[in-house]
Amino acid sequence: MPKLSQIELYLDGNYSKEDKKIFLFKSRCLCNFWEREVSKLKFTSKYSRINVYVTDGSTEVRVQAMKVVPFLEVVVNYPIEQISHLDDIQLQQHYMRILEKALSAAVSAMPIPLEKSLDILRRFEASNYENEWVQSERVWAKKSIKSKVIAELSMQEFKLIQFVYVDCKLAGQIIIAKTQPRELLFNGFLGELSISKSDILEYKKGKNILSQFDLKSAKFI
Structure with missing residues (x-):
């Protein structure tokens, strides 16, 4: 079975192309940290990657397998202000909350060691997002x-x-x-x-x- 090794954050909704690009690129600092740390846990699942789609609509949290196997799709409702107006600390805090919601939802589809995964996020925050x-x-x-x-x-x-x-x-x-x-x-x-x-x-x-x-x-x- 594959190991979970990737997580990616996307804006899905009424956002500009520039906001979507900024959101994706800046999220890699946190996502990369989480990926490297979670790889040390060496747990296996039928999914190797989680794609998180952030919407500002009324969509409920949705978890489903993607057509591209072995990827999992998680859609979370998380209204967020115009990305370009947020400073880095504000944006990091949004990323943290989005990942917490997405990982908590993904547990329904794969055996994520949730508490350890969330602890990785807390350690990232404690290290001043470095x-x-x-x-x-x-x-x-x-x-x-x-x-x-x-x-x-x-x-x-x-x-x-x-x-x-x-x-x-x-x-x-x-x-x-x-x-x-x-x-x-x-x-x-x-x-x-x-x-x-x-x-x-x-x-x-x-x-x-x-x-x-x-x-x-x-x-x-």
Whole structure:
């Protein structure tokens, strides 16, 4: 059986195309945080993704399987003001309440560990809505080299930053990537660290080299 790994929020109703775009992109900060944390629970279900449609009409909460299997559709009635007039904190709070309603409804169709899922949302709120993780980290003790790549996902952008330490001191720092906050745009930058035979510290996604640090000159090249 598949594991629940995705949740997506959409505006469905009398909203402008611009509001729908803003709503979708800015929701990824919270949704991505929830997806990464819930994946650690490793529970299985017949649905791997929940699409949440937010309507401002009189529609009751509706849960149904989508034609695209194994996706689940959840429609929630949640009137919301014009998106462009909301500040980030207000919008994050709306996202939190929408997800709480959607997850509570989805329990009727799949065995979600609801309390643990809601706890993820509470932890996100307690962290001041920050979504940051270590994408890759390696230590080469014999060479006295350490490097880590930090991913930062906000409501405005995704940023990937690499740090290189030589003899426990910061020797270099570089922004590897900066994109809009959408996985389709930044997943291609989520790679791993390694050192080549020519003593070049590399950060790569598959065969694509995204950064190089020359250990001999202690500089990015």
